[in-house]
Amino acid sequence: MLGAIALQGLAAAVLAHVAWCDVRWRRIANRDVLLLAALGAAAAVLEVSPFGLDLGQALLGMALALLALLPFYLLRWMGAGDVKLAAAIGMWLGAAHAGEAWLISVLLAVAWGLGLQWARPGPAPLAVPRAAPRMPPLRQVPYGMALSLAAVAVWWLRR
Numbered sequence: 001m002l003g004a005i006a007l008q009g010l011a012a013a014v015l016a017h018v019a020w021c022d023v024r025w026r027r028i029a030n031r032d033v034l035l036l037a038a039l040g041a042a043a044a045v046l047e048v049s050p051f052g053l054d055l056g057q058a059l060l061g062m063a064l065a066l067l068a069l070l071p072f073y074l075l076r077w078m079g080a081g082d083v084k085l086a087a088a089i090g091m092w093l094g095a096a097h098a099g100e101a102w103l104i105s106v107l108l109a110v111a112w113g114l115g116l117q118w119a120r121p122g123p124a125p126l127a128v129p130r131a132a133p134r135m136p137p138l139r140q141v142p143y144g145m146a147l148s149l150a151a152v153a154v155w156w157l158r159r
Contacts, residue, residue: 003046004050007039007046011040011092015148016148018036021144022081022144026140028079028144029081030082033081034088035141036091043111044091050159051092051094054069059091061091061093062090062091063087063090065087066086066087066090068084068086068102081144082143082144085148086102087146089147092151093154098135100158103150108145108146109146113141121156
């Protein structure tokens with residue numbers, strides 16, 4: 001029980017750090033993603049995963065999250081750090097709950113984007129180009145923040 005609390009608390013702290021760094025610098029460090037994935041694997045191996053995942057289920061969640069978000073990276077709609085973070089979160093949530101986290105993260109990202117549009121002076125653009133050019137940092141949606149918050153929400157609300 002104490003090991004579960006320690007691993008989950010550390011994972012929550014890593015997610016909070018990732019969210020902060022993504023909002024502040026629009027960067028998600030590989031070391032944070034690797035730490036989160038390693039903690040998820042350890043939780044699965046030690047049988048203290050919040051959803052009772054074994055290592056196979058955790059790896060499946062990781063693979064499905066990676067494959068689901070990879071097209072968005074290839075279209076340049078999302079950074080590689082966001083995709084890697086989603087995969088690490090998949091280790092914790094598994095395939096069943098990773099989809100819930102993705103849906104919540106999309107809603108959070110849309111809300112953030114609408115807030116950016118409403119705060120923007122002048123008329124809002126009517127269309128988004130297919131392969132959007134790089135936007136200035138203050139105009140980007142920090143999707144790692146949305147993913148982190150969504151993961152914690154699913155984690156704590158579904159227990």
